[in-house]
Amino acid sequence: MNTIIAPHGTVVAHGDDRLPVRFWEKTQLSESGCWEWTAQIGHHGYARYSHGSKSRKAHRVAYEALVAPISAGLVIDHLCRVRHCVNPAHLEAVTNAENIRRGENKPPAFRGSRPALKSHCANGHAFSGDNLRISPKGTRVCRTCQRNYSRESAARKRAALTDPTNVPAGDRRPVLVTLATPRPTTLAGTFRAAARVLAANGLYQGDYVPDARDKEMCIPHFLRPMSIVAALKTAVTGDPHGTSRLADEAISTLALRLGDGPRWGDIFSLETHVDDWGDGEGRTTESAVAVLYAAADASEQVAA
Known part of the structure; x- marks a missing residue:
């Protein structure tokens, strides 16, 4: 078992039971000492960990569980400069100004001087x-x-x-035309419409859409890359965050087709199961679109 001394002198072992087994299954030990994340990686290179309906940065989850809560106004700096590392010994809570001063590509030995920007x-x-x-x-x-x-x-x-x-x-995207035409009224139609949305916008491995609070982006949410669940909601409601009975039915049907099926039957568990599949390593827009078209074909056969 890999044991390290984390910040504040905390002794931490890889596989520590303060985090669920599901978390550790997504990590691997590297020769450099990093605990590298092998599952979903966000757009900026940081590891993402989904728990329930929420997706968080995995290194922050590890730090808070194994070291200490992150005080308001502090961010986590990767001393190893490996953004998908979740080893607490390689993490340090610092102010945002200090994190910027240390620099994007500055090795730890030189992090005291200001990098060239x-x-x-x-x-x-x-x-x-x-x-x-x-x-x-x-x-x-x-x-x-x-x-x-x-x-x-x-x-x-x-x-x-x-x-x-x-x-x-x-700049034209087929989703614009899709949203301007009558919305689907059947399961098969919903799956096909969602497939067109994903093919146009791209698959987002995360919670619904990137930058959901519009801090960085200003284009409409329905034109952004999105998760499979968000695409199904967009197909029916025109909104990646919208809800409807048909969208919920499509999510439930798709969840039962993926992997071993969801553990629980509530809509939040079903959504999580579908998006966990979409967040899996190696998932692409093409593979997600193919799954939606296969679900549409199966739904048509059942209806017939």
């Missing part, structure tokens, strides 16, 4: 003065680019609501 964004705008904003995640944001993106996104949205065919060909 890019002075301009990809479009040539200076990261300084009123043009610089620090996001809640600690990343630097160019205000000029953000304003331009917001204006362009708003224009596309207005055009789509008026006539989906007015959207420039490079």
Whole structure:
């Protein structure tokens, strides 16, 4: 058993029973001492752990369970610079300002000095003065680019609501046309509509849609990548967070087709089972779309 000394002198062993077996099954030991996450990895490279209907960063779960609660105003810095590592000995609670000062790619031995940062964004705008904003995640944001993106996104949205065919060909997504036409009224139709939504937007391995609170993105939720559950809800209601009896029926039917089936029969457990399947390592948009089309074919055979 791998035993380490975590922050505050806490002795922690890999497989510690303060975390469920399901958590440890998603980790593996590396030669560097990292406890690497082998399941879902979020868009920024951090491990994601789903428990019930919630998805959290796995390294924060490990730190709070094995070391101490994370005080308000502090973030977790990976001393090993491996973002999907959940070894508490490689984690340290610091202020967001300190985390930024240490730098994105600075090795631990040099984290006391300020790293060299890019002075301009990809479009040539200076990261300084009123043009610089620090996001809640600690990343630097160019205000000029953000304003331009917001204006362009708003224009596309207005055009789509008026006539989906007015959207420039490079930005057009079939989901716009899908949402403008009558919604499905059958299970098979729901599965096929959800498959079209995922094919257009892409599969998101996480809770419903990325940046659900709109801290970073400003495009409509139904145009973002989304989980399988969110796609089924979008197909019926037009909203990744919407609920309806038909969407719940589709989620229940799909849950029974995936793996060994859900452990419990309530809708939250059924949603979790479906999204856990979608969050599995190696899952792709194509594989999720194929599963939805297979469910549509099976539903049609049962109805016949």
